[in-house]
Amino acid sequence: MRKIFLFITTFVAINSLFVSKAFGDPNPSPPTVASEAAIVLEANSGQVLYDKNANSQMYPASVTKIATAIYAIETGNLNDVVTIGSNASARHVEGTTVFLEKGEKVPLKKLVQGLLINSGNDAGVAIAEHLSGSEKQFSKDINTYLKNVIGVQNTNFENPHGLFDSDHRTTAEDLAKITRYAMKNPTFRKIFGTKELEWDGQTWDTTILTHHKLVKEEIPYEGVTGGKNGFVIQSGYTLATTAERDGLSLIVITLKGSMKNDSYDDTIKLLDYGFKNYRTSIIPKGTKFMVGDQEYIASEKIAYTYPKNEQLSKETKEDGTLKITTQEGIEIASYQLNEVVNETNNVKTELKRKPTNEVSFESIFGHLNTYLAYFSIAFLLSIIGLFYRQKI
Template identity: 60%
Template sequence: MKKITLLIATILAIIILNDNRVYAETSSKPPTLHSESAFLMEANTGEILYEKNGTEPMYPASVTKIATAIFAIETGNLEDIVTISSEASAKNVEGTTVFLDEGEQVTLEKLVQGLLINSGNDAGVAIAEHLSGSMEQFSEDINAYLENVIGTEQTNFKNPHGLFDDKHVTTAEDLAKITLHAMQNDKFMDIFGKKELEWDGKTWDTTIRNHHKLVKEEIPYIGITGGKNGFVSKSGFTLVTTAERDDLHLVAVTLKTSLDSEAYEDTISLLDYGFENFTVSSIEEGTEFTVEGQEYVAPETLSFLHSVEEQPKEIIEEDGLVKIVDGNETITAFQLEKYSDGGELEARNTAVESHETSIFDNIFVYFLIAFILGIFILVNVAIRKRNKRRYARNNRYFL
């Protein structure tokens, strides 16, 4: 019995020690946050640097407008003239507005500017009506767009502005995905990063100013490229922020704090953590390699994230696969194109495949552990029963 126990314990130890999950070593610990949910992503690579309850459904408040803005930019015509309805006029919309007046004519682009910069809820209603005809249809249209185009998994938006609805929910991870997608659009980023804009409206001539304190530099921070804030009582304070330094582009999402100052404190902590501990290296487009007489070329700039403490190496295999290796660990891999065949091979980042394989391997490991434990329990039960029978047989004359 002791030999069996020792054998099983040895097998379990070997399996656990060979579990190949790897976590990036950094020079500082991940931050401790006030926010109930948070997410930090690197935009070039899509790598997740930090998350806290990242997949928990949350009320987003006005950071909803990031989704409305990119939806309008990508599916609408920004030069369209929108006539403001009674429902979209400022007098009939709650919260912050850009004082749109019934019958006023405004370009779709101006409405997106008023939506993102001044957080105009009336602009959101006008955009929804123009794109979809009604708020109800807009909800269906934007949710389909977010799921099918961007790949959100737990987002359900009931309106374009984020005013409270108990069914209007998303997650920090989905918001990071939405923002990452929007960042690829120059028009969006131009508006998303504006500190202020002259507004010449029918009833309101003013300078509208971004409400995000890092964007308007009320709180100084080097590298901020854009942001949107939000608040309703049931969502608490919410923030989405983008920043870049050198080749590192970060998306930080914080959801639900009780104080405005805590949301900014958390955001700065996330950005500091990202900039201080990670960096992006690249193989430039057109870089040539020769392996065993075969020439290969990088078809595009191939970027990969790693800890600032790592010095990863490039290993080129015979089939043109570039492995980025830190010690014995492969960080990511890219497929080069054969230089001589006109690029028949398509470049593909195999990091996702490696991650999926890693997940599968881990599931297999856990199944194997459970299987071995099951055998151990069955053997133990059988031995106990056998010993009881022997005891009963040896002592039957004394009963």
């Protein structure tokens, strides 16, 4: 009897070990970061995985240039040849430049590259004057664009480059939204992830290099797709970073690090946290759902992000609302599907997401866990039966 008891105890222990490995804490603990504000945003779903003072207005420094770049790409003609004015010459602009000269002719695309890759403040002024006539008008134009097109609420930019102005402010959340929007543009995405570029200027022939240590692989990190750093005394060290692994696309913003390494250390911690603990699932565009005799369809791709060890359920309500909930019944996301009104798939409504974090893969493990439990019970009962038959 003792041998069977030891066998059963060992079997249960091994079984428990298997289950705990498959299903850990559904609410992982975030890391501690030194930067005063930070956020981790999953780009596919738009869900926030971590935030610290993400809505506090702060000085962004050169991370501003993400907004200037996407605004120039979307509202300007990248083939335009820009004649550099005196205000945009390197002699009149503080900080990092690409050494533009008054009267020099530079394609708009090249100015955007100099702006993002080498953080050229003179390139920012040249872009602003080309698009809006002056930096003052540019600030009005870009603020309108950021609010109406991207949907940020707590940002006011006074210049195109991020040099200090007491009214030049934004938040970690707004910067994450701007970066998410910009990364959907292939031109921006390519420039944002460029490590180096040959620069043939009127007075400066060189190879410009990104200043972002993760992008140029000075600090190796798997999956980094782009980034922009910034610093002025009043802002401290700021950093925007994008990275992708296994279908998870993360945007990390850190603001007001007191030391340069703070921004990078915090960013690596937050990327590790996201990739270790979360996954994103996709419901493809065109997926159909039935509720009784009524058919609904997803008119857009639906993405939702959740802890890797959380099991979720999907249910379509009679009004066409797709609800995604935990096994405890807690709703983490809700989407309004389109109602199919005839055989040609005409629809009556648009897909709208009601933000709130799936588990298609974990659901499989949930079923396996249940089957394993049944098998364990049956197996133990068989062992006990054999023991008593031997005793008889």
